[in-house]
Amino acid sequence: MVFKALVLGLLFGLLAKETLAASCPTILNSTQRALNSTNDVNLCEQFQGKVLLVVNTASQCGFTGQFEQLEQLHNQFKDQGFSVVGFPSNDFNQDLGSEENTAKVCFLDFGVTFPMMARSSVKGQQANPVFFEIAKQSGVSPKWNFYKYLIDKNGAVVGVFSSGISPTDTKITQMIEQQL
Structure with a gap:
């Protein structure tokens, strides 16, 4: 009886995981490595x-x-089903040195608590899967660092903001509020 319950529990768990993957x-x-870590982040699960x-x-x-503004925005809306997700990149030659140094700047110098993924390419054929799909959906690859892409609950790109637009600009905050 206990064995049967265990097998059924495992079976339901596997089916739930397959359903999650199918609906992702x-x-x-994709799975991405966290910044300066050996831990992997399953983006769908997270x-x-x-x-x-x-x-x-x-x-x-x-x-x-x-x-600083990204962290402020993350903290303002994180309890409502929102997250900022950072993807460091050296595609524009502005993230030189080790990943450890990148992590120091993010976590120690700026106190970032939102998820940061490992350094990767964000444009062209070498783009990580997230940015490849962003470019496919929006038609806009990053032209510089700190391009911001608003993704709705269903995984669709609904807003693109260039580097010069502050993360706390009302255009962004109002769009976030509409999506929540």
Whole structure:
């Protein structure tokens, strides 16, 4: 009897995981390594059903100060099903050095608590799966660091914001509120 219950429990667990994978939006259908870590993040498990602001970052860019506003935005809406997700990249030669240095800038210098993925490419054929899908959906690859992409609960890109737009600009905050 106990064995039967255990087998049924495992079977239901596997079916639930398959259902999750089958219903996962393409934009979240990957596993990424967390910044300066050996831990992997299954984006579907972590973010499915949430509104996201996906940002390509660089630790030595003139826009690096936006980490403060990104953190403010994350804290303002995180309890309502929202998250900022950062993707460091050296595609524009502004995130040089080690991933450890990138993590120091994010976590120690700016106090970032939102999820940061490992450094990866965010444009062209080498783009990680998230940014490949962002470009496919929106037609806009990052032209510089700190491009911001608003992703709705269903995994669709619903807003694109260039580097020069502050994360706390009312255009962004109002769109987040509408999506929540």
